Amino acid sequence: MPAIRLSHLQSSSPRLVNLLRAVWVVAILWFELGTFLHHVSQCAWPDVPINPEPQRSVTTRDAHTHVMLVADPQVLDHRSYPGRAPWLMWLSQRMVDVNLRKSWWATLRLRPHSVVFLGDMMDGGRFAMDDAEYEDYHARFKSIFALHDDTPVHYIPGNHDVGIGGVAAGFSDQAHARYVAHFGALNALRVLANHTFVAVDAPGLVEEDAARAAAGLSFERWAAARPAGPIAFVQDAAAAAQGQADGPVVLLTHIPLARPDTASCGPLRERGTIRQGAGYGYENTLSARVSQFLLESLRPVVKNSGDDHDYCEYRHPLPATDEMPLSTTGAVKEISVKSFSMAMGVRRPGFQLLSLVPPASVQAGTATFGDVPCLLPDQIGIYVSVYVPLIVLSVLALLLANAHRVWQGSGRAGRHT
Template sequence: MKQHHKVTLVLCAIWMATVFYGEMLAFWMPSLWSCSWPHLLNPSINGGDTSSGYAKIAVITDVQLMDSTSLRLPPKSLGLEFAQFYTDLYMRRAFFESVLPFKPDVVLFLGDFFDGGPFMSDEEWQESLQRFKHIFGLNVEERHRNIQVRSIPGNHDVGYASIMSHKREVVRRYEKEFGTRNYGFTVGKVEFVAVDAQTLDGQPRGNLSYNSWELVKIVSEDVQVLPRVLLTHIPLYRPDHTLCGPHRNSPIINQRISYSAYTQEVVYQNYLSEESSKRLLELIKPVLVLSGHDHDQCTVTHSSKFGTAKEHTVGTFSWQQGNLYPSFMLLSASNTLNTSTSFPEEAVLTQLCFLPMQTHIYIWYLCLLALTLIAGLFWPSSGIDFGHPLSGLMSFVRLYGGMFGGGTKEKVDEDCEYEMMWDAEGTMHLVKKSRNMPPPSPNDRASVERGNAVMRPTAKRISSQDLEAAENTDSNGSGEFDPLIKLGHRTSKSRTKMIIQRLVRAFLMVSVIAAVNVPIYMMLLFKDWVDK
């Protein structure tokens, strides 16, 4: 088997392993290796009963389906369709291959299903809604028959208070599909309070803000029996430059809030105001706060007069939202009422899980493609002999060892000449050939016997004759070509032939590798995209 055939087989195997990992195995890692339900990590909790002691909740946020407002590309353009497809495909794979294998009882979305939700027409919004249902399998009713789906709105779904106050149709179409924006529900023995955070800092007299705070008031008036978890898309206030813990990958974002000059409603905010945050903590008294909006992971602890509450800001689920390390969270909610107040945090346990780094996978694809092209163009046909440098080193040692060791010099054969030869690879070799010497004539022998006095004029005369012959040849333009010119033509033809051969070889190598791996890639792609 030729060397380049062996290289093709090796590269083909590497490509197959890469495609299988990047398109399938990487999404199995969270459930098989890197993540687990938090109550299983500490079986001593709840007396070791891990089978029925906790309800299992998967938390996802900031999906932000790309649309015409995302990349400023025209609707239905090829670039936008391409970006949408691969972004949607990643999240569909992540949900079905990374999240669902954990068999959650509840899937909780913390807002921002869409990117330009408040600014899309009804037709565009419905199209994005169908994409969302396809990604998470919500278009097939029996698929999630045993899984509850809960959600809260984000600013990319309904906008901030300034938009909702004059575009009520945006709120209506959201509530028609996803339900009310402020509500409470119970999972196991844990109470969850979901609020529309975009309205909390709005005008107190407005209906939107009033409805949100009314729910908070009702919850606060109830006798708290179960531990509570506050769900808000916008994180609670924290001082500038507050550290976010070890899982933060991007710079910390400080508070920024702006109001409309006409309605005094919120136009944009990174966090809730300090006043609203303090009020929420004191009225709801949560043991845990879950939020999104920031696209990156952040863990902080808030203090109030009723104690402390830890807040987890979950990172984006998409690889196109500025975070190279997308993530989701597994939350275990206790199914038993714990009367002990010593460790209330044991009622709700959390575990952050990271998804495959899609950007790094694509970078590796490009690097492997470059390696394939380099191997096809520059890999020598005879292979790489790793023993050749060693033999050269030994020859070097023998040569200089003989020089310093007093050895005899090798006799140089003067009665020989060297001819330059090129092989198929364009490599030059010096071939030693015997010089054809004419038999000495009596005159030459006599000249030698007479000594140098006769040899010098003879040599001079011969040199002059040769020089005159060369000049006559140049002036007449006749005679044979200069050997250097012939050598140049020969070298040029050899190099051209070598370049063509290597280009053809590289093309054939890439064709064979593509013929094997492209069908595998397409099979894995459509396996995950088509509804089963």
């Protein structure tokens, strides 16, 4: 039988070629766009019931404040995978950027009232680079996560944004100043739907607590000596929150709070759990002492974090007091939000929806918020389980069609000799 050349693929049956074209068009439209919209459409805002207001007509969306929580997008740069060849690093950046853009494009269909990024916006933001490179890097992040209206966006710093350990650990001495100039304050206090959002600089808190412990000072004495640091900020925020009797606190830190190493993260986690530990420029959790300091000072109704990349739900014990009542469960729920990126070691990236109502809008003693995780498509699974088999099947179909055509041609030629 004559050899089959790749050039013969062009001689395949027009019907087969057109069929393959149609299959590829449908596959690309669905798996590059449709499945993202479908996944987001399965996620609804977790609105809580509100008291009826006979005086005026109000829709559920008008009564609730919808906050979208996004963790660890970690937009890549050329430092992200030091062992990769330059061309492979370039390809990785482009593929991840495209995935982030698609996910963000679909996610915005939920029309949040406010967006909060829980840190690690840029994978290499903590490293030394010239101003022009940082500006380009930041512009890439803003281009990917563009908002076309006046939706307010808030950021909290992560260890990839500002580092832990400073210059001594090999990070830029300009990391903090650049973060503040491009993303805002390291620590922030905001009010949404009569809830006080306390956003704490977790990397700075890790550094400051290590210095405090080494000096043998209490949190109170340290705060008095360092009034501009995160410990003093937490104490000031606690005082401000106590001044609003009906203003529940929502605590935000990039790094999760401490918990037992055997603690479960619940059924929505892909694998493992969150364990205490530290390494180059990171801490898996805040220390047990700092975690207790945050919980006892602020007494939040809910806590949100990032950093871990996988979903984790854990309830921190915190008994109520006469002065500071809490829920009857005596615990604070912490949600570690999934990474928004396909490159952070989880097959299903995600984000979190938080729906708030003013405490006066609900019956006393009932929840003033609802939250729910949302999952995005498994992009790596699409590549491996859809595109690779489809490429193989397409090539095989064309090869077999051409082999059949050549075989038939050879048979006819043999009958005429």
